[in-house]
Amino acid sequence: MRTPLRSGLAVATTPLLVLAALVGLKQLDPVVAGWAALPVLTVALLLGAAWGRDVARLREAVKQAASGRVVLHGPMLPALGMLHQEIDQLSRLMSERTTLLQRLLKSDEAIVERLPDPLLVLGSDRVIRRANQAARTAFGSELNSVLRHPDLRAALDLALSKGTTQIVELTLRVPLERDVAATVLNLDPPLADGGSILIVLSDRSRERAVERMRTDFIANASHELRTPLASLIGFIGTLQGPAADDPPAQKRFLAIMHDQAERMNRLIDDLLALSRIEVSEHQTPLDAVSLGDLLFSLEEAFAPRVAARHQTLLADIAADLPDVPGDEDQLAQLFQNLLDNAVKYGKEGGTIRLWAGLPPKDATRYPAEPGVVVSVADDGAGIARVHIPRLTERFYRVDKGRSRSVGGTGLGLAIVKHVVARHRGSMWIDSSEGNGACFTVWLPTR
Ligand SMILES: Nc1ncnc2c1ncn2[C@@H]1O[C@H](COP(=O)(O)OP(=O)(O)O)[C@@H](O)[C@H]1O
Numbered sequence: 001m002r003t004p005l006r007s008g009l010a011v012a013t014t015p016l017l018v019l020a021a022l023v024g025l026k027q028l029d030p031v032v033a034g035w036a037a038l039p040v041l042t043v044a045l046l047l048g049a050a051w052g053r054d055v056a057r058l059r060e061a062v063k064q065a066a067s068g069r070v071v072l073h074g075p076m077l078p079a080l081g082m083l084h085q086e087i088d089q090l091s092r093l094m095s096e097r098t099t100l101l102q103r104l105l106k107s108d109e110a111i112v113e114r115l116p117d118p119l120l121v122l123g124s125d126r127v128i129r130r131a132n133q134a135a136r137t138a139f140g141s142e143l144n145s146v147l148r149h150p151d152l153r154a155a156l157d158l159a160l161s162k163g164t165t166q167i168v169e170l171t172l173r174v175p176l177e178r179d180v181a182a183t184v185l186n187l188d189p190p191l192a193d194g195g196s197i198l199i200v201l202s203d204r205s206r207e208r209a210v211e212r213m214r215t216d217f218i219a220n221a222s223h224e225l226r227t228p229l230a231s232l233i234g235f236i237g238t239l240q241g242p243a244a245d246d247p248p249a250q251k252r253f254l255a256i257m258h259d260q261a262e263r264m265n266r267l268i269d270d271l272l273a274l275s276r277i278e279v280s281e282h283q284t285p286l287d288a289v290s291l292g293d294l295l296f297s298l299e300e301a302f303a304p305r306v307a308a309r310h311q312t313l314l315a316d317i318a319a320d321l322p323d324v325p326g327d328e329d330q331l332a333q334l335f336q337n338l339l340d341n342a343v344k345y346g347k348e349g350g351t352i353r354l355w356a357g358l359p360p361k362d363a364t365r366y367p368a369e370p371g372v373v374v375s376v377a378d379d380g381a382g383i384a385r386v387h388i389p390r391l392t393e394r395f396y397r398v399d400k401g402r403s404r405s406v407g408g409t410g411l412g413l414a415i416v417k418h419v420v421a422r423h424r425g426s427m428w429i430d431s432s433e434g435n436g437a438c439f440t441v442w443l444p445t446r
């Protein structure tokens, strides 16, 4: 009640002073002045009360404005009522802007959160302020140990001191070994949450592995070609010098040279075949290939080599084998390489089984889609378990000397793997030492 009283007195002061002045100047009778003062005081007090009440309401309205909801209780003095309306409008505007700001903030957060690359925001104290989902998944609780990597720390120092963006290549050991390209950005001015450094950690492991594979491949291929070439150069020297007048030695050396030249020829053929398949690998071939015809003709073609090793080739090829969408030459090469290995690494005088048909009903390993299965099995020395996963790598051989002595290039199964992949098929190698080997290929028929 003190505010209305004070407001009332403030309103009444001027007319009361005027009345007092008039009495003082003897222009007004003190009794009349007394009577006149009474309504003035009453009206002033009422006005003061209304004023005080409305100012309190306005104060309440300003408080409510922050939350975006202004409630009006009853009528107000006209001028203050208008002010109240203005506050109400202002509060609505503020609330709309706040909603918009929150929405923008949320979409920013969603973008950062869903970025496929791990992203970290650090404060100038290098404490992590934010880590997106990719960062949490990739590094989990190891995030801080990633930040302790000396090269990353050096990049952070530079980014902070020079204010420039730094890019460093790192090999991280925890939680998994991987190659990462780290981009460190100085955020100037800092973000509202105090973030002043942004780090993006992009995984480069795949690219590095591909690069390593390519350089390994070139080194291996050069080495494989150099060996027969060095031997050819050596024999040419011998033929020109010490063996110049020794026809029996010449005959022997020329036979070896012929073998070496053949070996280089096979190697180049296989390298070319591999690169041709690789180039077309993501383009599925669509010619209708009759696998039955193809396998029968391979059986015939292999007969002399099978006989030379006193082996028996038992072919069990289903008569109703459906056609396979494929590349006939590549499919021929696939099964030729498998039969070639069975003859080379199978037992002398042993049995090779070539089987082709629809996937057996009870077999669970094959895909559910319609397809055909071809398997080539021998009863040779087999392959120790440790080697099986690596057999389809280029130039991988269990016994290099043995493979070379039987004319192997180490590329046969790599070609098989790529042809199967190009035909969207699958392959399995079942073997153990001393128990022969069975290579199975499944190819889709649609
Ligand atoms: N049927 C098999 N029995 C035993 N070992 C095999 C058989 N097929 C392949 N291998 C092993 O896999 C290696 C790779 O085969 P491949 O890529 O065809 O190369 P290559 O036959 O030219 O040596 C061979 O060197 C051999 O050690």
Ligand SMILES: [Mg+2]
Residues within 6 Å of the ligand: 337, 340, 341, 408, 409, 410, 411, 412, 413
């Ligand atoms: Mg081979």
